[in-house]
Amino acid sequence: QVQLVESGGGVVQPGGSLRLSCAASGFIFSNYVMHWVRQAPGKGLEWVACIRYDGTKEYYADSVKGRFTISRDNSKSTLYLQMNSLRTEDTAVYYCSKDRLATTVTYSENWGQGTLVTVSS
């Protein structure tokens, strides 16, 4: 079955950097759009970014554009989120998710368990 396992979360100071990873299994990773979605403590869901199946196109939320970079290594079935210039408001659980469809950005059909990122001095 589809499995998504995030890692790389932790505590970082404002202005610092962190790279999240999402190891995928149980499906053909290279065929699907992948997403990052975050949830601040006690708050709702916020879509962060997504990347096409072949890595040729990325899309970002305005709140992270220019600071975060989504990427993927299809040979390793792994999704990444490089987070730079972190702010306290980036504190959240970060989920990776697999899209329903192979080549079009649509709905998050499967989700990982999430990894917590805390930005604090």
Add this chain to the structure above:
Amino acid sequence: DIQMTQSPSSVSASVGDRVTITCRASQPISSWLAWYQQKPGKAPKLLIYAASTLQSGVPSRFSGSGSGTDFTLTISSLQPEDFATYFCQQVNYFPLTFGGGTKVGIK
């Protein structure tokens, strides 16, 4: 950006009740809408996509309707495992956006 407004923000209901949650988009999004269920400490779960298509494995007591700007999620007979928070999401335009959530609690 497309704003997604859910109402109510919370509702108290009893087992067996019919529960309806609405989601309004600030611009027409055709049927590019999903509903997710999230329980405390857990990842969201896709319930309905394309406004009214039930995701595989989701009980038939869940249904979705609407198109354009106004959408509805209905739980026909609330079960104990349905107490959770529900989010809508539009995927017609970037950035993808979620509604603020509706918490379904026990009356």
